Amino acid sequence: MRFLHTSDWQLGMPAAFLARYDDAVPAEFARARLDAVERLGEVAAERGCAFIVVAGDVFDSNSPDPQQLGRAVERLRGLPVPAYLLPGNHDSLDPSSVYRRPEFAGLAEHGVHVIRDSAPIEVAEGVQLVGAPFRSRTPAADPVAAALSGLDRPAGIRILVGHGQLEGFGGEALIDAGALAAAVAEGVVDYVALGDRHGTLEAAPRTWFSGSPEVTDFDDVEHDSGRVLVVDVAADAAGETTVAVEPVRVGRWAFRAIDADIASDADLDAFLARLAELPDKDRTVVKYSLRGEVTIGQKLRLDAALDRFRDLFACLYRRERTFDLAVVPGDGDLPDLGLTGVPARAAERLIAHAQSGSDGAETAARALRTLIRLAGKES
Numbered sequence: 001m002r003f004l005h006t007s008d009w010q011l012g013m014p015a016a017f018l019a020r021y022d023d024a025v026p027a028e029f030a031r032a033r034l035d036a037v038e039r040l041g042e043v044a045a046e047r048g049c050a051f052i053v054v055a056g057d058v059f060d061s062n063s064p065d066p067q068q069l070g071r072a073v074e075r076l077r078g079l080p081v082p083a084y085l086l087p088g089n090h091d092s093l094d095p096s097s098v099y100r101r102p103e104f105a106g107l108a109e110h111g112v113h114v115i116r117d118s119a120p121i122e123v124a125e126g127v128q129l130v131g132a133p134f135r136s137r138t139p140a141a142d143p144v145a146a147a148l149s150g151l152d153r154p155a156g157i158r159i160l161v162g163h164g165q166l167e168g169f170g171g172e173a174l175i176d177a178g179a180l181a182a183a184v185a186e187g188v189v190d191y192v193a194l195g196d197r198h199g200t201l202e203a204a205p206r207t208w209f210s211g212s213p214e215v216t217d218f219d220d221v222e223h224d225s226g227r228v229l230v231v232d233v234a235a236d237a238a239g240e241t242t243v244a245v246e247p248v249r250v251g252r253w254a255f256r257a258i259d260a261d262i263a264s265d266a267d268l269d270a271f272l273a274r275l276a277e278l279p280d281k282d283r284t285v286v287k288y289s290l291r292g293e294v295t296i297g298q299k300l301r302l303d304a305a306l307d308r309f310r311d312l313f314a315c316l317y318r319r320e321r322t323f324d325l326a327v328v329p330g331d332g333d334l335p336d337l338g339l340t341g342v343p344a345r346a347a348e349r350l351i352a353h354a355q356s357g358s359d360g361a362e363t364a365a366r367a368l369r370t371l372i373r374l375a376g377k378e379s
């Protein structure tokens with residue numbers, strides 16, 4: 001018996017910060033999240049998965065943008081195998097839940113089912129799903145423990161679908177890891193499909209977080225997202241089961257956080273080479289943080305390169321909070337600008353200002369670069 005485990009689609013995630021340089025990018029990213037749903041459906045069909053479980057946070061909120069909601073429902077209807085959606089903390093089954101909208105009323109006919117309680121669902125012959133839906137954004141008690149209570153060892157295969165952080169993996173734990181491990185060890189459940197963590201993780205035997213199928217955050221906080229899990233559960237004649245899990249990449253975007261210390265031309269070259277080497281730049285978001293000191297010449301070179309890179313990446317921006325790069329005078333520092341007259345005098349003043357280390361130094365360096373460009377002296 002094979003199925004596909006995914007979670008944390010976070011459809012409708014606004015990501016307005018991506019509009020820094022290009023208004024179209026948030027829409028491209030929203031489209032990528034929907035396309036990931038289409039691709040995971042293709043994986044399910046190609047691998048012969050009997051169904052798909054989405055372990056919470058299908059939507060980023062219970063009030064998604066109407067266009068995003070409409071398009072998401074279309075993608076759900078288009079999935080090639082039945083799908084079971086678990087309400088998580090972002091799309092909990094409270095009175096305002098997205099799953100109470102009319103758009104969801106007829107979806108069961110199209111094989112799209114919302115897990116609204118913890119009653120066992122017979123998804124295939126001898127295969128049972130037990131879900132632990134969120135009824136509010138911050139449940140008072142562990143929904144997984146509640147779903148497990150009173151369950152005995154099943155005759156066939158049982159898959160538990162839950163959402164929330166697990167004890168022992170950082171963050172505020174919601175799920176009692178001990179009770180879950182006991183249920184697995186006793187054969188009450190054969191596999192635990194979890195969501196909430198956006199990176200893929202085998203948290204315990206037969207217990208996995210699938211992670212988001214498309215990236216949601218920078219790689220300094222989110223690791224190994226962009227995957228779905230193809231899960232095989234096999235039962236022998238005595239009813240003993242074995243589980244095999246294969247992560248499959250479906251995500252196409254990347255969010256990179258790059259930090260670098262710059263103290264020499266070599267450091268600057270290395271930073272620029274890291275940017276140059278990143279693949280799929282138009283689907284890559286970069287926030288960079290530089291520390292150290294550069295000469296005027298190095299600053300001009302850096303700014304010129306960043307101007308070019310900004311056109312290539314989906315979004316490239318400076319992380320103000322940790323950016324600390326000072327412009328300092330250096331030997332043989334000043335490039336021969338080849339300027340005369342008023343532009344030359346303006347350049348001299350800007351250079352002095354850029355080297356002063358005062359509050360306006362950064363602005364002066366930028367103005368100097370603009371001046372060089374306007375004078376047509378850029379090499």
Ligand SMILES: [Mn+2]
Nearest residue numbers: 008057090196
């Ligand atoms: Mn989530």
